[in-house]
Amino acid sequence: MSSAYHALTVDVEDWYHVCGIGKQIVVPRDTWRVGHNIEKILCLFEQYQCKATFFMLGSVAESLPELAPMIAAQGHEIASHGYSHRLLSEMDEQQFRDDLQQTEELLLRQTGQRPVGYRAPQWSVSSQTPWVDHVLAERGYQYDSSRNPLPFIGDSSASRYPYRIVTDYGALWEIPPLVTKTALVHLPTGGGWGFRFFPLDLIVATIEDYERAAASAVLYLHPREVDPDGPRLPLSLLKQFVTYGTRIDATVRITELLKRYRFKTLAEMVLAWQPVS
Secondary structure: OOOOEEEEEEEEOOOOOOOOOOOOOOOOHHHOOHHHHHHHHHHHHHHOOOOOEEEEOHHHHHHOOOHHHHHHHOOOEEEEOOOOOOOHHHOOHHHHHHHHHHHHHHHHHHHOOOOOEEOOHHHOOOOOOOOHHHHHHHOOOOEEOOOOOOOOOOOOOOOOOOEEEEEOOEEEEEOOOOOEEOOOOEEOOOEHHHHHHOOHHHHHHHHHHHHHOOOOOEEEEOHHHHOOOOOOOOOOHHHHHHHHOOOOOOHHHHHHHHHHOEEOOHHHHHHHHOOOO
């Protein structure tokens, strides 16, 4: 097993939380699957004594108030995924503040801890949202994980490795997900459909590349990715592939990585990175 530490992160949302479809989706409660799928993920992490970061969607935490306390009770970090699952490009600064505060207060009531990390829905921090970093720093966040160094949904010229952002309210860490560098483009091997689509050997080689650069690899998972038989929204073929990918269950692949590597929470990583005063 490698001596380096990496991070497993989970975006706690249900199968129907899809950005950019032009309307809010309301589905019957008896079709919700996030609670059951989170229990599967928790059992897997417990088996391998892995501590992870769970980015909680506020609306899910509110609808299932037992979920965040259950995750926190097992020693995992609870971070914020915002409340509404709206793209940040659809918000102004005040709407972002309100969305952030609503989730903070909810998670604080449920777990007794205020989140110190944030991840935007669909990596939607961009040049259109220049206020994000200073709002996060002003509200006491220690890190953001919202910039994906990929074309189309991120910025392919951005750093693949964690880096500090300095604002008028202090510094915070930006922690991008793992991507595989190629001669043409970066590949989305760190999570979502790409994590299940590309060969495991490629993902392992990329993690080892990060280790040689003395960087931590950050993987991400949605609960629906351990639920291959779950429902899907009637989306366009391209949107459906980007959202759901193939029906392959990610559990086997995650298990292989849990056997090979050690993982800690993003909050633990950031604490270790803080400069000595």
